Amino acid sequence: MDQLIPEEIAHFLRERRSPKSDEEIDLFMETIVRHYHKPDRGAGLVGVGGSDAVTHYKDIKRVILEMDKVSKFTSRSAFVDFGSGPGFFPIYVALKHRIPCYGIESQPQSVELGRIYLKWAFLENLDLDPRTPDQWKEQDMKWNREHGPLVLFHASYFEVLRKDWIPHRSITHLVTYDAVYIPDAMNAIRRLVKPYAVTGATSKKNASFLPRTAIEQARIPSVRVGHSSFTFVIWKNEPGGDQGSSSEEENDTEPDKKTQKTSWLVWYISHDEALLATAEERFGAEWRAQVGTLLANHGLDIDKTILWLEGYRTTRRKGPDRHTMLPVINKS
Numbered sequence: 001m002d003q004l005i006p007e008e009i010a011h012f013l014r015e016r017r018s019p020k021s022d023e024e025i026d027l028f029m030e031t032i033v034r035h036y037h038k039p040d041r042g043a044g045l046v047g048v049g050g051s052d053a054v055t056h057y058k059d060i061k062r063v064i065l066e067m068d069k070v071s072k073f074t075s076r077s078a079f080v081d082f083g084s085g086p087g088f089f090p091i092y093v094a095l096k097h098r099i100p101c102y103g104i105e106s107q108p109q110s111v112e113l114g115r116i117y118l119k120w121a122f123l124e125n126l127d128l129d130p131r132t133p134d135q136w137k138e139q140d141m142k143w144n145r146e147h148g149p150l151v152l153f154h155a156s157y158f159e160v161l162r163k164d165w166i167p168h169r170s171i172t173h174l175v176t177y178d179a180v181y182i183p184d185a186m187n188a189i190r191r192l193v194k195p196y197a198v199t200g201a202t203s204k205k206n207a208s209f210l211p212r213t214a215i216e217q218a219r220i221p222s223v224r225v226g227h228s229s230f231t232f233v234i235w236k237n238e239p240g241g242d243q244g245s246s247s248e249e250e251n252d253t254e255p256d257k258k259t260q261k262t263s264w265l266v267w268y269i270s271h272d273e274a275l276l277a278t279a280e281e282r283f284g285a286e287w288r289a290q291v292g293t294l295l296a297n298h299g300l301d302i303d304k305t306i307l308w309l310e311g312y313r314t315t316r317r318k319g320p321d322r323h324t325m326l327p328v329i330n331k332s
């Protein structure tokens with residue numbers, strides 16, 4: 001795929017440097033987003049992805065800002081977008097926070113386009129640790145030797161990533177626009193993330209991907225991806241943390257069923273795999289907060305509420321995501 005660099009941003013390449021200031025980053029990102037939306041250049045060549053499948057740039061900035069408030073991006077952070085399309089999230093985070101960033105994307109043409117954009121951003125030569133300028137070059141070379149370019153796009157499905165992919169890449173922050181994924185893809189991400197302490201941002205519909213050990217931290221309403229808009233939930237996964245505030249451990253003692261109906265029901269649900277899965281699918285990670293209302297809607301009758309939950313069937317997507325039907329290009 002041959003692409004001519006737009007004149008507005010060509011000087012970065014000529015000067016062999018990446019956009020650095022916020023103004024330069026805005027100029028660069030807005031230009032590649034415009035490029036992507038041209039039918040004869042970006043999304044048009046991707047074909048199946050379509051220009052409607054990317055998060056709006058101003059929303060990318062909002063999501064990353066909120067994540068930064070929850071867990072600061074430092075020079076030791078690393079970022080991944082599971083389902084990165086042409087890579088606007090990883091490119092933006094690499095420019096803004098100067099850290100290793102990755103995108104996993106099953107669509108080969110999107111990956112190819114993303115790699116062109118990151119070349120235009122001269123990302124391979126980004127300095128890794130702003131605190132030690134004398135070591136920058138050395139670190140850059142070391143990084144390149146060991147990992148390749150600073151922003152990496154993998155043409156791959158989440159489903160085939162090795163199970164230690166997250167610690168292998170030292171990932172601390174992740175984004176995934178999971179509202180559009182089939183359950184298999186969501187479960188693959190869940191498996192990858194579950195054991196590790198990471199901060200995530202996921203799109204929220206009725207069901208949202210969140211590891212059970214995650215604690216919801218913030219919500220960003222109306223994040224737009226193409227023509228749809230969703231709430232994005234920022235969460236922190238703290239498996240094995242001694243806070244003990246989120247999860248199963250908390251509910252290990254059975255509350256009194258007569259005097260603490262809501263607590264008892266929360267305890268009961270969290271000890272029943274099927275009910276727990278239903279509650280999480282229906283209400284997301286904050287399902288505990290909904291149990292009181294659910295109970296009240298059933299006349300404070302515990303058995304009726306459980307029966308309702310047992311009978312609840314989540315509405316699944318009718319067919320597989322068109323993207324996930326593509327062949328696996330590269331297992332990493």
Ligand SMILES: C[S@@+](CC[C@H](N)C(=O)[O-])C[C@H]1O[C@@H](n2cnc3c(N)ncnc32)[C@H](O)[C@@H]1O
Nearest residue numbers: 053054055083084085105106107157158185323
């Ligand atoms: C809605 S787009 C979001 C793109 C990008 N994250 C953004 O916000 O601009 C979702 C992307 O996920 C990719 N995708 C869907 N299922 C996948 C899977 N199982 N493995 C890898 N990529 C997948 C699609 O090809 C698509 O490009």
